[in-house]
Amino acid sequence: MSNQKSGAMAWVESILLQFPIRVALGGVFIFAAYNKIGGVQSFANAIKGFKILDAETHGHLIISAAYTMPWVEMIAGVLLVLGLWTRASAAVISLMLVAFIAALIHVIMDETISADCSCFGDMQFVCEPGVSWCQVVRNGVLLIPAMYLVWRQGGKLALDQVCGSKTDPDDPTWTVDRSGGQA
């Protein structure tokens, strides 16, 4: 009886929370990645503008980051929407958001730096293009659902449920009926 109840709750959580959060968060990152992939030079300029790395000595790292980061966002976003490798993709997004927040605070604190966020390439999402506390708050807000998905994973409507992740021992939503059936 309690297994039936927890199973029903898992479905409710999947439909009301995990699925919409996955699609929304994944969609945001796909949108961000799409805008950057088409403008790698601009994104590299934006990374250089943050002045975290010296362009003279670490230009190759800036260029590598400019090519890699949008694709990390794209892959993680697509996986999140599909509900495949949900915990890993949510963890990647969480780590990126933490790194972005740290970089934004670095720019805000250093008054000599005037940089563009370029978080969504040439487009804007909620905040103005220039780096400000708005972007820090926005990324902090995005971090909450990302961390939630790291904790609760993709739910019943995720492809993880049909692609072998059923046996993932890390999955807190996966309970096994000892009598043999799935809860």
Add this chain to the structure above:
Amino acid sequence: MKSAARVLAIVGGAFLIGTGQAVFFGPISLKEPTTTTGTEGVKGDPNRVPKQMESPSDADSEPVPPEVIAPEIVEPEVRIDGTDDPMNLESAVKEAIADPIPDDVLPTAAFAGIDDLLDAPVPEGTLTLRESKSLWDQGAYFIDARHQEEFDAGHIQYAALLLAQWFDTDPDRAFAVTDSIPTDATIVIYCVGGECDASKNTAAWLEPLGYTDLRIMGAGYEHWVEAGFETETTPTDGGAP
């Protein structure tokens, strides 16, 4: 453990795809553009009359109404302190002198002098506000590298909006601007000043297109406004000046 391996797989996959993108679509560059300084050898916009040569001919100008030439002086009926009593004004001045404004609320910039503003230090290889104004007076092309919203809110008169990222994301719009500027013209690019990279980024796109006289205004737009130089706020389509 499985999740950690998947995180690495996602990052590794992205790195491989990004490398492929670099190989197939060409590498990018962080090279600083070659710019010039000074106010010599300006090749400006032939369609723009330099300011010091502006003198409307009598034939073209409309007759000026006599009241504009010699406006009637009207004695104000209301005093500055809001009363009709001139003695109140005198007492208000005395009170103001007796109660000076604290130093911390004085607008110090207003007392710094225009020369300090015009010759304020700028990053090496960029133009001071004085040099920039001189180039503007000589008819040099000005390009605003700030954002559309900032440009619409106000920009240097005759400046054209040209963002570096347009060459990536909206090349038609970028080339609509560059097509109207000859490659041997003197171009002054500005943004918010200081460590703003937007001007350099735009210059870095213009240099490979053949532009040979690129100059970067080290002072920002706000300094231009502060100096009281010519601006305009009419929103444009980002086209040529």
